[in-house]
Amino acid sequence: MSLFQIAILLASAALIAPLAKYFRIGAVLGYLFAGVIIGPFVLRIFTDAERMLHVAEFGVVLLLFLIGLELRPxxxxxxxxxxxxxxGTQVLVSALILFAMMLAAQYGWRIAVFTGLALALSSTAMVLQVLKEQGELEHRHGRLxxxxLLFQDIAAIPMIAFVGLLAVSGGEQATMTWYGAAKALGxxxxxxxxxxxxxxxxxxxIAKTNVSEAMTAFALLTIVIIEIIMKSAGLSPALGAFIAGALLADSAYRHEIEADIKPFESLLLGMFFVAVGMSLDLRLITEIPGTIILAAVILMTTKGIVLFFTGRYFGLNVKSARRFAVALAQGGEFAFVLTTTALAAFVITxxxxxxxNVVVTxxxxxxxxxxxxxxxxxxxxKPVAVTDDKHDDMPDQGGHVVIAGLGRFGQIIARVLAARKIPFTALDGDPTQIEIVRKFGGKVYFGDASRQDILDAAQVSKARAFVVCVSNPKASLKIVELVRKKYPDLPIYVRARDRNHVHQLMxxxxEHIMRETFLSAVEMSRRVLLEAGLDREEAARTIKAFARGDRARLYDDYEHYSDVQKMAESAKRHAQELSDLFATDADAGLAEDQPKKEQPRRRSRQAR
Structure with a gap:
């Protein structure tokens, strides 16, 4: 590859994605069009699209590794x-229908089997990137x-071996031996x-050395070694990368690894889509446009129908099932691999x-x-106020409390409300958390509280209060912004992560903000003071003074919370004022200490 070609690829990566985002057409579509333009049929800057595609597939491997990092086992x-x-339903039904259609079109059974298997698969890289751009991977249809796609990646392994078994006389027999199976398992x-x-x-x-580039190099080396191991066993490198990523999901270095790999993944994945655009055979399209376009329409329509009803069966509403079907209706990159295998085995011409290949592209x-x-x-x-998960049918009620986030914080609030028989609707976006809570009798519904349709389904307009208990400040602010905009008169109670989060909520x-660790830390401080020798009254007075001063400072700092210098000056000033207050109290209390010795017990009982 020449320097000029490298410059063109880097220019595509630097310019296409921002332009596509500006025109709101999606970066993937921009990369595809760029590939068509610089490919072998227009400007002819690149003539070997297949080689480019092979190199850029490493971007798909990186993508699956990063997705694995997001998924705990x-x-x-x-x-x-x-x-x-x-x-399994989608692959099996799609393959059988396509197989029957090829037989009806007077093709041989070997070609029909190949076509059914190859075209039943979708594009992992395409679908995940598009859904990621649209912010839909965490939606119900995105997770489905x-x-x-994960099943398809796994199913592609035996498919490749099976297509080889279809070899006719003169082809290369690609039989799967016991040694090959053992090698793959190993x-x-x-x-x-x-x-x-x-x-x-x-x-x-490596982290102990504090050499950041060593961490990046080893992360990339890990993925390259995985690709070598998986390819040597005839398996999908993307599948191996996904497994390794999932196993590292609990690692303390997960975020560091993700940050190191992300730039390479984005760049190489963009190159993959450019290579797909290059491989689009415009000459064949111009020679038989009707046949190619008709085949593409039939493929996407057939798979789309199967996917739609699969989505409906597995709990998606009509809108989400339609989105799910459109996203997965295309052919995938594994079709290119299966085509190569079938061609070598003389199954197809x-x-x-x-x-x-043209139809898939x-x-x-x-x-x-x-x-x-x-x-x-x-x-x-017309919008329909319904969620996209079969577990999200919520009770019809009014005067209830809506709780967003049912982790450790939210569960306590839910238990108190349940003890007093106050109706509530709890929302959480983690399926694993939902199942755990439900096993212990908790009432929680799947749903992203930052979505309007979820709030409508939870009947927030009829609620007496809205409690935000999510731990992520960014997610918390997003929910608060939507609830304040849509339901301005609804009382909102929010769990705050820290002082900056409090100021952003203000x-x-x-108005009703509770710092998640403040009260527990203050109470522990009181007990430590008692253990350190202070009597109950002095400890209580100290804690009360500290809490009062801290709250005053919290609200004083609000005016300039984005100014680091003023915040630092305020912290020093309040610390000095608190120290002076304690010194004054100590001097004033020396003469009165003895008479008040018995009073703290009675007051402490009243305070508790």
Missing amino acids: QRLFAMRKSVIGAG AFAV AICIVILAGRYVLGFVFHL RDFASKV LTMVATPLLMLAEGWLSARA DHGV
């Missing part, structure tokens, strides 16, 4: 029904899409053991392979456009 286990159920075991017992230890050693190019069109239509459709007009 417990959460992955909790998704097993979606992975096997929804993923991820589960289906590769997976090596990745799992390394991720579980080796990688965390090595990252710990080179002409048929070219047509399949065309559907991948069409996906971002269809997602934009579906979003445009949905935005203009910006939104929140």
